[in-house]
Amino acid sequence: MSAVFEQIFQVGFLAAIIRIATPLAFATLGEMFSERAGVLNLGIEGIMLLCAMAGFTAASLSGSLWLGVLVAMLVGALMGALHALFTVALGLSQHVCGIGVTLFSSGLAYFLYRLIFGQQSVPPSIDGFKPVPIPLLSDIPVFGPAVFNQFTLVYLAIVAVPLAAFVLYRTPWGLSVRMVGENPRAADSAGVSVMATRFQAVILGGALMGLAGAFLTMAQFNAFTFGVVSGRGWVAIALVVFGRWDPWRSAGAALLFAFVDALQLRMQASGLGHIPYEAFLMLPFIFTIVAMAFMSRNAVAPSALLKPFRREER
Amino acid sequence: MSAPLIEMRGITKSFGAVKANEAVDLSVAPGEILGLLGENGAGKTTLMNVLFGAYAPDAGDILVEGKPVAIHNSADALAAGIGMVHQHFHLAPRLTVLENLLIGIPGKSGRIDRAGGLSRLKEIGRQYGLSLDPNLPVSALSVGEQQRLEIIKALFRGARLLILDEPTAVLAPSEVDGLFAALRSMAAQGLGIIFISHKLNEVRALTHRCVVLRHGKVAGRVDDPANTTSAAMAELMCGHEIVPPVKEASTPGASVLTLDGISTAGHAGTPLRDVSLFVRAGEILGIAGVSGNGQRALADVISGMLPPKTGAMTIAGKTVAQFSPRELQALGLGRIPEDRMTTGLVTNLPLADSMVLPRIGTEAFSRKGLLNPAAIRAFAEAQIKAYDIRCPGPMVRAGALSGGNLQKALLARELAFDPKVLIVSQPTRGLDIGAARFIHEKFLAMRARGCGIIVIGEDLEELLMLSDRIAVMYEGRLAGTLSGAEATVARLGLMMTGAEGHA
């Protein structure tokens, strides 16, 4: 066990945690904004996959990584708008619509990818983002190279957390988001458009999920595979609960999950003898389920989560 | 008199086949308190929701200071200087007082304008004598304080006309005096106020003028409410003189339900603290109290939804062991919940399903786990006929029925099995006068047949009319019990504030 302990404080291990946490942080923040406004977005898994594909394709065809990121975010926003159309404008079941959006987006991602790239024995790859060391900060021992010698998207995630907290807690729009998620009737009677606010929050959430997807195919793996998301979206939904719908806590939850994931990767690599590697792959999912069991009893979801708002309903 | 602040002309609004408002005219001048009077379901709330932009009227115009305005939503209403305090508060309990005030207010350089909000709050405090701690979460406020926050919220947005929908329903009599004082001071400073109520004494005490609605239409206008008799106004409201149902004298029999030292915990509302009471066969016991003083916990304990922490309960001499709905039903308890739509019925399923729900496992409706659809249908059809429930048939979606018919259906499902004890909460809330009358008569008939009935209610007049004895709840305890002869509105009101105890 002490060997494992030593590894935790290695630069590589810390850097791996940060890298694994980045897409989860984007996705979790995205889901959090949506849920704070009262809309559960189970489309997250499919949206991340479609955006991973779209970003990868745009980058690969244009040669511009940042264009890829932009396309991924736009596609994410568009899918967010689609989910909002069904759940906010039409007031349909958020559970089932989310599953529908996931099925639709994943199907579309597979379909378009196969259409554009054909069937190849080795999946095409791109020259992805490179780590950009931040002068001075990256010279801090251990911590510096782990945190400040990373992809630009990682820095963006680090900035996104306080920014999300600022938007949610300090701006009028953030107050509106919280209000429509707690008591839409109160927001409505104060002249705030529940529909517009929810749409905006779900669209912003979708764009963040798009960023998460873009990170996977353009920084982490530099290629698109059908299993590139492999449950990260579902995990993000659990992390929102774990993070109690708060940006800081959600980011913390993402880091904790990333720690467990990085640990299991290390344990796989260190070849802990006879244990099949799948047992380690399971670990983060089991960890999440167990963590939810501990957290859910006291977690207080936004009061209006899952509840559509129709003004004239009597 | 100066030009009216607000004028509504020919407002008509229908919900499906129901005309909630028909050609209603109404106006309020600055400094005037207008009473809007009417029975439940007369269309008062709908009319005000039209004025506040929540509902779009089918026809009619709204004029602000003589100029026609289009009010499509609450933002338009607020811009026109109209503020509304709804019956159910529009507040987010987990946000603070200040956050609830600042919702929808543009920020300063992209941020929430806390400083501006605080100074505006202080100003309102000075001007109208209304103040609250801005940093408390709303969940920490009492009901009266939440109402004050709603009024402040309207003033905060520059309302010149304030609409209050049944504001006294949630207040203790002493709090009502405070509210009236604040409203008078606001009117004195030039605000217009529309006060919605069905309580005649309040309207007479507070308003300068009043409009009476009946079946969605203006039934009459009263220019001098203070000097008009309650009887005259009541007749306008109901269209005929109100004759209370005849309550025959009866001698109560043995106790059919007793609670002995019941206390509860872990309940969303006020918990019960050492409550002991009994009701005898052929007797109606009224439970009065300002809402939120433990009535809900009491109803939940008696109906088996909330097992008590300590204490014992017996029904017809048998001690209740498990406090499950099923056990209590088997012991002969009938129950009508406070919220018929969420607790009583399954709105998306056929009416028949809701009517047999509590007894679906009994021989009457199933055998060995298999349903008997014919019996279920026959039962529902028989009850529909017996209780004159207006609906297309037993297979119609329960949610499609009107409140009065739903209440009849619930009553039918409980009374069909001849309960020894009946517990009902707010039995006629939201019902029109005909349906309420029907329900009252059924209660009295059950009483005559020897059923013990507990009626939990907020409407003191209803309790006084029905009850043989009235117990008052205050902060989860019984503040005292009065016999029907001793009980008066004034006395009960005093007990409801904890001022007077009585064994």
Added chain:
Amino acid sequence: MFRLEARASTPAWFNLALPLIAIAATLILCSGLIAIAGAGVVDAYGVMLSASLGDSYAITETLVRAAPMIFTGLAVAIAFRAKFWNIGAEGQLLAGAVASCFVGAIPMPGTLAMLLMAIAGAAAGAVVALVPATLRIKFKVDDVVSSLLLNSVIYYALMALIEGPWKDTFSGYPISPPIEDSANFPVLIEGTRLHLGVVVALIAAPLVWFLIARTTLGFRIRVTGENPEAARYGGINVQRVLTSTALLSGALAGLAGVGEVGGVHFQVMSDISPGYGYSGIVVAMLARLNPLGVVPAAIFLAAVMTGAEAMSRATGVPAFLSDVIQGTALLAMLVALLFTAYRIRRVGAQT
């Protein structure tokens, strides 16, 4: 301006018309993708139709593929009726497959083997479904998330088995040893793959319908799903109903896995289910959670899947079109369902 207005009742013909409208809308929407892929829309759909339902062999292939989706569709339908959000039919199917494969590999008389395979598979699925139900009842864990996450756990467990103890030592492929020949489900029509499990699936649908519509448990499931508070007030033990629902739902999903092992693959491999568990959600929604409707809905999706493969070979349009069609059909059906509860009314612009 248009506005939604609540309906008092739903015309009966809606039950049939809505899924058909949803399917038509789906096919029209997805024709855009076929056009983008450079194929003729009519040709492509023509190939899909003839390859899936064009001759008797094609029909049997479609039915074979429909069978697991009938089971998962029923599993989802019964769960969603109780508002137990079981998105875990995929994992329950895999668990059922593994359990039945384990039993089927033990030498014993064929009939007994098949029976025990079914029991073991159903039990395994039920146990898996019990996890999210228990977590929800005891710990208030959202059943959607836990059942989804559990799918990954079960999948990795299956992989660990077939790459570990079950691995084919001879070929080195990650596949389980085959079940005994005697345990293979009998083929009903010579020269096809139409096996006994398909008939069982077709019988299961009316049985589940009977359970929901005609038994007290079904009544309690319906009431609990629509309004748990009224159910509790009415004396129903809501937690027990949820547990029963989970067990039934998981057992049905497990049977889907049993059919695949006993009737189609005779062993377990990593891609034994191409997402039949998730397709079950689409099937159940298209069927409006009516068990009888699950059969045609599953056959439709099966036809899309078999058809899409043939269409891909014939026209080069990626077979993943069937995944897009599934997702679109689910969303289209949801929109169509809106019209059972509401009607659209035109309201004047000047109000």
